[in-house]
Amino acid sequence: MGVCSVQYGDDVIALSPRRFLQDQTVFRDIADHYFGGRQDLLVFPEVSIPKATGLGRFDFVMVKHKPLSSEIDDFVAVELQTGQTTNTGRLVQALQDYRAGHVVAGENYRFGLNFADIWKRAFTQILTEGIVMEHWAHKVYWVLQEPIYQDLLERYSLHGMSYDPSHSTVFLIYDLERAGDRYTLRRTRVETATVDGLFRAFRTNLQIPPQTAFLEKLSGRVRRELSGTARLGLHID
Numbered sequence: 001m002g003v004c005s006v007q008y009g010d011d012v013i014a015l016s017p018r019r020f021l022q023d024q025t026v027f028r029d030i031a032d033h034y035f036g037g038r039q040d041l042l043v044f045p046e047v048s049i050p051k052a053t054g055l056g057r058f059d060f061v062m063v064k065h066k067p068l069s070s071e072i073d074d075f076v077a078v079e080l081q082t083g084q085t086t087n088t089g090r091l092v093q094a095l096q097d098y099r100a101g102h103v104v105a106g107e108n109y110r111f112g113l114n115f116a117d118i119w120k121r122a123f124t125q126i127l128t129e130g131i132v133m134e135h136w137a138h139k140v141y142w143v144l145q146e147p148i149y150q151d152l153l154e155r156y157s158l159h160g161m162s163y164d165p166s167h168s169t170v171f172l173i174y175d176l177e178r179a180g181d182r183y184t185l186r187r188t189r190v191e192t193a194t195v196d197g198l199f200r201a202f203r204t205n206l207q208i209p210p211q212t213a214f215l216e217k218l219s220g221r222v223r224r225e226l227s228g229t230a231r232l233g234l235h236i237d
Helices: 017-035 088-099 115-136 146-155 195-205 211-227
Strands: 005-008 011-014 041-048 057-065 072-080 139-145 169-179 182-193
Touching: 011 146, 011 169, 017 041, 017 057, 017 072, 017 139, 017 169, 017 182, 072 115, 115 139, 115 146, 115 169, 115 195, 139 146, 146 169, 182 195
Parallel strands: 072 139, 139 169
Antiparallel strands: 005 011, 041 057, 057 072, 169 182
16 A cells, blocks of 8 residues: 555654665675675575475575575575554545545544454464474574564563574564655664464463353343344254
């Protein structure tokens, strides 16, 4: 819909993965961080994982080849994860108003960020790709923005994250910083994890509601169904 980032509270949140492609900053940082330089490197988009049903594709793969040769020295995968919105129709309306010449600065269009949906989709992918990369003894870099990453840490109680060069899953974290009339990427930290560590966090820190609350919800539906005030359920003959 043409919106690369939004103001949400005190933060400017990237919505489009293309936002992380600014000036090749991410790729340069990965090249320097992992390969120690930028010589003989190529970046390929949308690279599928051979014969791995359900794993799909890496957003990018950075390849280091031997000088003047197609022989591969090393590679890393790169995944870009941005924010997702709720009430997106309100955000579309803001864009349409702006294009129509209305002043939208200071207006509140009451959209939200869907952090839960981000990790419902992405966490499984992080685990699955981490398994592959640990088996291959290579690395996958997950590029995220600071508020999105902070939500991951809090949601799964991933306390004490740090950097360990032996880990295959690398979180490369940025934020958007105002510079004149534009926002630029600023790297804030690099941290790593193992699949086992992430799975333990997912297994033990998932916020499970009490069963009694769920049973109360079901009882309310049954009462309304039996009283005839609602038709909420499928009756089995």
